[in-house]
Amino acid sequence: MAEVHIRQLLSVDAENLCAMGQDWPFVGTEALSAGLVTRRTLRSRHEMVYRNIYLPKGQSPTPVTRAVAAWLWSGRNATVAGLSAAALHGSRWIDPRLPAELNRAEACSGSIVIHREQLCDDEIGVVRGIPVTTPARTAFDLGRRKGLNTAVIRLDALANATRLNPVDIEAVADRHRGSRGIVQLRQVLDLMDRGAESPQETRTRLLLVRAGLPKPQTQIVIRDRFGIPFARLDMGYEECKVGVEFDGAQHWTDPAQRTADIDRSAEVSALGWQIVRVSSDLLRHRPGVVVARTCAALRAAGCSWLGECGLDSRFLRENVA
Incomplete structure (x- = not known):
């Protein structure tokens, strides 16, 4: 459908939704x-996502388009929540x-998850014309769901x-004391980054x-001897x-990326850094x-607090050969 046609179909902030x-x-x-x-082109060129809601045939719904479709299905009379809200806020993965x-x-x-939570007025925002739970409220909801690691991710x-801070989520949690999953949420807030x-x-x-190591810093900027940033480490x-x-995978399959990584690694090492490299296989099968x-690198660097950081001996026995 042409963009001008799409605009004619929307009653709420069409300009933003067309973006x-x-x-x-x-x-x-x-x-x-x-x-x-026409009824013929509606059937032949489009697929029904929900009752009376259509997408062009052959287009796989994304988390964003699925969220918009569900909102339209509601008669534009609902607040997008949970992972759908996260998608509209720009969350990936x-x-x-x-x-x-x-x-x-x-x-x-049956194909849309409906929540019946009481939302305060300041827990609802608008993204491209669509009512959606705010980042803080969205995090409050997602952080209470079962599975600590998944919640942190x-x-x-x-x-x-969204550049959301834990303090923003804590403010929502304080307002909803006693909510299910609040204990896990507190753990998630300590771990999120x-x-x-x-x-x-x-x-x-x-x-x-x-394993008992301190929480590492993330996105560490490395500067050359002139103070100019030239690299950034994951953590x-x-x-x-x-x-x-x-x-x-792109670090191994893309020749240009691989060459850039080798050059960058040499420059970082020349400044006295030790880098521990992690792959999916290591993370999954040999954590x-x-x-x-990491401990060996810290020990070699003479890290003074390594012996005091409370390494989990049971974890080390079970996972380190």
Whole structure:
């Protein structure tokens, strides 16, 4: 559908919603009434996502388009919540197969998760014309869901996209004392870090903390001898000049990226830094090796607090050969 046609179908902040792109959800009956599609083209060129809500045929729903589609399905009478809210706020790494989430008082759909939470006025914002839970309220909801690691990953991603601070989430939590999952949320707030730029970076950081090491700093800027920034490390312990880098597939499969990594690594090492490199395989199958190498690097750097940081002896016995 042409962009001008999309604008005709929307009653709320059409200009902003069009910024999402032309191939986004629309209400079938509205398109028919406006003469923008026929019943034949509606069926032949589009697929129904929810009842009366369509996407162009062949387009796989993303977390964002699924959120918009669910909101349109509600009759534009709901607040986008949960992971759908996180997607609209710019969060990445959300599984596109997960159902959309709305907060509303009535009606339900088997393919849309409906929450019936009491939302305060200042816990609802607007993103491109759509009512959505604020980043702080969204984090409050996601951080209470079962699975500590998953919750931290989701809050890291949301905070990275919105620059959200734990204190903002704590303010919402203080208002809703006694809510289910509040104990886990407090743990998540201690562990979250908006410097994480991928789920694997979050998992690496949580591994080190679980082993008993202090929470590493994230996105450490490295400067050359003239004070000019030339590199950024995923995480590490700056005072000991020990960095921990997660190397995704692109670091091995892209020749240009690999060459740049080699050059950068040489420059960083020349400044006295030790870098512990982590892969998906190490993280999944040999986490103890990551911890052992990090501890060895800290020990070699003469890190004074290493012997006092309370390493988890049981974890080390079970995971470090």
